[in-house]
Amino acid sequence: MSEPLPSDNLRIAGLYIYPVKSCRGIHLDEIQLTQRGFSHDREWMVVRPDGTFLTQREAARLALVETVISAEALEILAPDHGGMRLDLKIRPGEVTKCEVVIWKERCPALDMGPDAAAWFTDFLGFRVRLVRFDPKFRRLSDPVWTGASEAENLFSDGFPILILSEESLADLNSRITGPPLTMERFRPNLVIAGTAAYGEDRMESLMAGTATFRIVKPCTRCVITNTDPISGVRGEEPLRTLETYRRDERLGGVTFGQNAIITDGVGDVLHTDMSLMAWGPG
Numbered sequence: 001m002s003e004p005l006p007s008d009n010l011r012i013a014g015l016y017i018y019p020v021k022s023c024r025g026i027h028l029d030e031i032q033l034t035q036r037g038f039s040h041d042r043e044w045m046v047v048r049p050d051g052t053f054l055t056q057r058e059a060a061r062l063a064l065v066e067t068v069i070s071a072e073a074l075e076i077l078a079p080d081h082g083g084m085r086l087d088l089k090i091r092p093g094e095v096t097k098c099e100v101v102i103w104k105e106r107c108p109a110l111d112m113g114p115d116a117a118a119w120f121t122d123f124l125g126f127r128v129r130l131v132r133f134d135p136k137f138r139r140l141s142d143p144v145w146t147g148a149s150e151a152e153n154l155f156s157d158g159f160p161i162l163i164l165s166e167e168s169l170a171d172l173n174s175r176i177t178g179p180p181l182t183m184e185r186f187r188p189n190l191v192i193a194g195t196a197a198y199g200e201d202r203m204e205s206l207m208a209g210t211a212t213f214r215i216v217k218p219c220t221r222c223v224i225t226n227t228d229p230i231s232g233v234r235g236e237e238p239l240r241t242l243e244t245y246r247r248d249e250r251l252g253g254v255t256f257g258q259n260a261i262i263t264d265g266v267g268d269v270l271h272t273d274m275s276l277m278a279w280g281p282g
Helices: 060-064 114-124 166-175 239-245
Strands: 002-004 011-017 026-028 030-034 044-047 066-069 073-078 082-087 096-102 105-111 129-133 161-165 190-193 205-208 211-220 253-264 269-271 277-281
Touching: 011 030, 011 269, 026 066, 044 096, 060 114, 082 114, 096 129, 114 129, 161 166, 161 211, 166 190, 166 239, 166 253, 239 253
Parallel strands: 161 190
Antiparallel strands: 002 277, 011 026, 011 190, 030 269, 044 129, 066 073, 073 082, 096 105, 105 129, 161 253, 205 211, 205 277, 211 253
C-alpha cells in the first residue's frame, strides 16, 4: 500500500510541451491538463510519405526546428529556413484524413497540406509530410503498464507525461566529463525538484493541487538524448555514462525519468513552483 513520502520542499520546477513530435519544446510557466496529457503536447508529427513516423533518431536536424504556440496558431521556424504558420482551428474541407504509423500502431491523422510538407521536405532534404492528431481518435497507452486505467495520448511514444527531477540530472552531470547537459536534452513534460537524485524512481504517484499522476513505467532512453538540442550535433553522451549505472535488463535499455498517466485533475492548470505531494511503497 502506498504511503506519503517526505515532500516538504517538493515542487514543480519546469513544464514543457513539444507541439511537433521530435522538434524543439517550449518551456512554459503554466499548462492545462487535458484528457490526453499537457495541452498541445505532440499534437503534430512529421511522417514519411508512407505515413511512418519520423524522429530525431533518423533525422537529428529536427532538433533545430522551433515551435511557438498561441491561442490561434502554431508557428514553426528553423535557422536560415524561415517559418510557417498553421491555424489551430480545424476547418472542414481544409485538411485530408490519412493513416500514420507510430512503432507498430496505426492511427488516423489529418494531413496539414502541401505547403507544410514542402517546408519540412526542403529543410530535411527528403520527402516528408506533416500531420496532426485526429481529435476523434482515442489512442491508449499500453494496458500492460497502465492496468485498468485508460490513459489517452496524442503522438507521444507511449505515455502522456514524462517526469524527471533536477536532482537526477545534477547527479548525471556530476558523472560526465565535459559541459553539463541541459534538461531540454531529455524532453520531459514535468520537471520536479526537492527530492533525492532518482527520487522519481521511488514514487508511485504525485499530486499537484487536485491533479494526480500515476507513475507507470521507467523511461528507456535512445540516441535522441545524445543529440545537442541547440546544434543538432550527435555525440556519445549521456548514453555512454548512463550505460555504466542505469542499465535495466528487464526493459533492455538505460532508464532516466519516469512515464506517468493522469488519473485526476483534467482541466486543472499547473504552474511552476507549485507544491507537490508524493506517494511510494509502504
